[in-house]
Amino acid sequence: MVDNLAMSEKIRRRTVLGGAAAVAGVATVGAVAFASPRSAEVFQHGVASGDPLPDGVLLWTRVTPSADATPGSGVGSTVDVRWEVATDATFGTVVASGLIRTGPERDHTVKVDVGGLTAGTAYAYRFTLDGAVSPVGLTRTAPTATARLRFGLVSCSNWQAGHFAAYRYLAERGDLDAVIHAGDYLYEYGSKQYPDGQDVRPHDPAHEIITLADYRRRHAQYKTDPHLSRLHALCPWIVTWDDHEFANDAWAGGAQNHTDPEGPWAVRKANALQAYFEWMPVRNDGDKIYRRLRFGDLAELSMLDLRQYRSLQVSNTDGGAIDDPNRTIAGREQLDWLIDGIVSSGARWKLVGTSVMATPVALPPLSPELAGALAKLLGLPSEGIPVNPDQWDGYAADRRRMLKALADNKVRNTVFLTGDIHSSWACDVPIDAGTYPLSKSVAVEFVATSVTSDNMDEILKVPPRTLTLAVEGGLTALNRHVKWLEFDSHGACVLEVTPSAAQVDWFFLADKTKPDSTLRHARSYRVQDGTQRVERVYSPIG
CATH class of the missing domain: 3.60.21.70 (Alkaline phosphatase D (PhoD))
Structure with a gap:
């Protein structure tokens, strides 16, 4: 567990949430950053991961391939989005990658259930579309043996009622x-x-x-x-x-x-x-x-x-x-x-x-x-x-x-x-x-x-x-x-x-x-x- 936590913190300190072209040296937790204005336009809704398993995790994003492809609009072209998972923040060691197609029929959202990963391990991930690069996300697989787990626990987040x-x-x-x-x-x-x-x-x-x-x-x-x-x-x-x-x-x-x-x-x-x-x-x-x-x-x-x-x-x-x-x-x-x-x-x-x-x-x-x-x-x-x-x-x-x-x-x-x-x-x-x-x-x-x-x-x-x-x-x-x-x-x-x-x-x-x-x-x-x-x-x- 100690080694895994050290790896997680190393990725966190080197990458966290910077664009793919500028991740080295970013502070522990910074604001979401993009590699270019084009990247910010395409990946307006961030990245996310969920439901960690010992050998896999679910990755998510949403792309805006054109200005008219707004959420709920039902318009916009069908596109192929590339995803990558790596053990390092600079993506020098990519361990899984692929293409996934999305379009207006699913509101241009992307969900990838990545398998074949190592248990209890921290990973960086990102998405790309036509040269635009998403923010880098950090995730981790579930451990098969551990002496400690920490979870955030939250509920009832009403946008109208305040800030998060x-x-x-x-x-x-x-x-x-x-x-x-x-x-x-x-x-x-x-x-x-x-x-x-x-x-x-x-x-x-x-x-x-x-x-x-x-x-x-x-x-x-x-x-x-x-x-x-x-x-x-x-x-x-x-x-x-x-x-x-x-x-x-x-x-x-x-x-x-x-x-x-x-x-x-x-x-x-x-x-x-x-x-x-x-x-x-x-x-x-x-x-x-x-x-x-x-x-x-x-x-x-x-x-x-x-x-x-x-x-x-x-x-x-x-x-x-x-x-x-x-x-x-x-x-x-x-x-x-x-x-x-x-x-x-x-x-x-x-x-x-x-x-x-x-x-x-x-x-x-x-x-x-x-x-x-x-x-x-x-x-x-x-x-x-x-x-x-x-x-x-x-x-x-x-x-x-x-x-x-x-x-x-x-x-x-x-x-x-x-x-x-x-x-x-x-x-x-x-x-x-x-x-x-x-x-x-x-x-x-x-x-x-x-x-x-x-x-x-x-x-x-x-x-x-x-x-x-x-x-x-x-x-x-x-x-x-x-x-x-x-x-x-x-x-x-x-x-x-x-x-x-x-x-x-x-x-x-x-x-x-x-x-x-x-x-x-x-x-x-x-x-x-x-x-x-x-x-x-x-x-x-x-």
Whole structure:
């Protein structure tokens, strides 16, 4: 691992993000640079990599072969783009290369699944078209043996709501093996629709996105953010979607903000899926995105899709529906895949990327006896009244089955890595929250706050750390397995996994409206090997 890290840092210091003709001597992390004005015109949306395997990685870019071939336009010529992968920043030792054809039918995006690489190795890569050269990207393959992994963990990055300084912070660290994005990579709303009346940066297009051209343009806009582009080019990303890549509170048959005048949901969903798979560095099998990545014996990461297969959300007081075993959040096939994979995994740490929170959070949590009696009397959910039925809380049967499998099979070291709720959480995950700690924790969960999307203080339009303190205190008092939560701050997390522990550090922004905002270390929690319980630590990673 030491040799590989040294190689990675050598490439990083010699190349990072400079053009192919001027990479030597560039500082550790600089702004994205181009070899020529022509290169900047052709490669307007940067480069990216994703889904690292021991012998391969996915590479991505988008080309603009002519001025009229803008994202979503459907025009422009079909072209052959050359790609190269090298072990050195100057591309003196090219280990893989080829040509790939792209055109308007895929919005001139390029995705190359490169194989035959060496495990646990840092690589530089680039693309060329008619003499134009892309920025140089840095990626790495997954190790087959390692004593440490570091991931960025982010979610909920709304362009309108602010600048992506959280991405800038992760890029400046320069020590990440990959970035895990837990969903809401982009937002579908029109200008000033969400946050209500706010518009730090206007969305393009200005209306809510519905058509294929709309989704393509919105993806393209996000890829022009300098901090996002920079972080994409520095390390591979491992992504899943939540609802806003489609529409708010999406489920298998529709979404909260999809209405009849907007056309059939199936058409809008197909548009969103096509644009996502064109514009994101992610592997997919048809429309299936849930997948599993292995990092030696240390960790295995299962990334979930909790939108395509879920049943319609119900009221948080509709106990019969919340407990209904015929309702699902994951779909039967995916839930079987998840449980079987975790139970049979030979990795020490079983990481689960879930776009919505798995931990039970209820008002109030009750003992099984009281909950059962009250549920029967009043028709309430047997696990208490959930705060948010869009989470696993609204699909109690799926969660019970998952957690019971962990308990019955004595699975150790399951860690849920989550986004969605614009707040920060560190939680034990017991089978029965009402009797915790008598009901033992079978997993833990770390929730990353939003990069920019509104927190509770902004929704309430109150100063941070005022009214929300009472809500935080009430929730932690009634939900004893919730060890920490913070409702007001934006930022990013860093996860370190070693044989002895998995630790998450939260870093909070000073001001999301400023691209140069500073960040500070806010909190750290870890779970030690075999404990299935979080504990606070007072020093951030490394």
